[in-house]
Amino acid sequence: MKKKGKGIGCTFYGTGYGNGFPDVSRSIAQLERDGSVTVYVGATEVGQGAKTVLSQIAAEVMALPLSGIHFVCENTDETPDAGTAAASRQTYNTGNAIKRTAELLLKEMKVTAARHWGVSTPGRISMDSGKLVHPENAAATLSYREVAMIKGQELLRVEDSFTAMTTRLDDETGQGNPYWPYTFNVYGVEVEVDTDTGKVSVVKAVCAQDVGRAVNPKLIEGQMDGGFAMGLGYALMEDVNLQQGHMKHDRYSNYLIPTAMDLPDLEKIIVEAPESTAPFGAKGIGEPVMLGVAPAILNAIYDAVGVRMTEIPVTPDRLLVALKQHEGKEGI
């Protein structure tokens, strides 16, 4: 018999290394002679979209189109360390570093412009469509290219960093600031349980993710889709089958992951609640989008057949055993 059930799973997750561990990102910004800006940063692109999002942050500060930013990453020979592409930390941590570095570059450009104009108030120089505007005479402007030309052979190049503000928990009191920032997520799923075969199919799903600020909504959706698929595999299929420290399922013929046919549509809800310490309010969501899936599915199984599964993955054989035990109890 096929039985349907619904479940939700809610999570909050602290991004970054946490617990006072030095969580530092550094970056360099350089004004090129053609008025474009090169960003050097050790951040690694692994498909999550770091290059795109971090370039967008630099472009936003510099008021340049994305094509005005050259992004150099990963090469340790020419980039400063920005930490690992892990802990969902690049958008927040390295995003902050790049924002600060770009702001510093802009400040230096204004100092150069102020000297050129003979004014003593670089802070009052404003920006308008990629140009610096004279504080007293709005008709006098300098393009970024012109600022670079004033510097001549000397390139404007600045470096800055960002360190996340966390502290270790106090051993005595349990007090502290272990992570910063936190992000929030909820999944809702509907499952269909075949009580004859033990197979669980997820037939409908929805994900709502707090992102702070959506720098690139399409990439966020891609992370949600991917996290959902990983969470579904984690809940229902993926079993490394550890035996005496040996991973028995060490290949795709026995370690099963979802295919395109295993995934229902996912309704994706992006929740924007800007984080005050984040670059334009944006937080990392790489790991958070995966966490709520398994609890939601297990809750839905409970709703469908009244069985509380406490071991994952919920493979058909495990669920059939649990269903039999459950029937036995109900019979008494």
Place this chain on the structure above:
Amino acid sequence: MKTIQLTVNGKEMTLTVEADQRLLDVLRNNLKLTGTKEGCGEGECGACTVIMDGAIVNSCLVMAFQADGKSIQTIEALDSEDGSLHPIQQAFLEEGAVQCGFCTPGMVLSAKALLDKNPTPSKADIQEGISGNLCRCTGYHKIVEAVEKAADTMKEGGESHGTARRGTK
């Protein structure tokens, strides 16, 4: 050692291959067509997918000598001289269907083989068509959307340019 004749991306060629070489090895090592990826090497992941006589195969499971007399298309077959992308590749870019990219060549070829046979696939057809290609990053949704988009584009633009240009099966 064995001499085989085959067509790769529209070019006829005669090759001398080792008895234990797989088609994948010949493509990557002998012909330097490294767009074809080796993932699991046991026919589960689909990263090494190529099109052989119009049907997708895992090139890790095809021995080189079995490709004798066959016509093979790899991801490089979709290159065009003017640098423009095949509608499937374009749709993958536009829909955000690529993350780490390792499954992408195989995905694109599975989509191409599907659309060559069935230009108006349903969503379920597409899901089945790429079900032999595993992806760890994307959750497949944007890939399926990209194939739907490519099908629409190719329907409007007439015959797939890859097929027309190369004249392969």
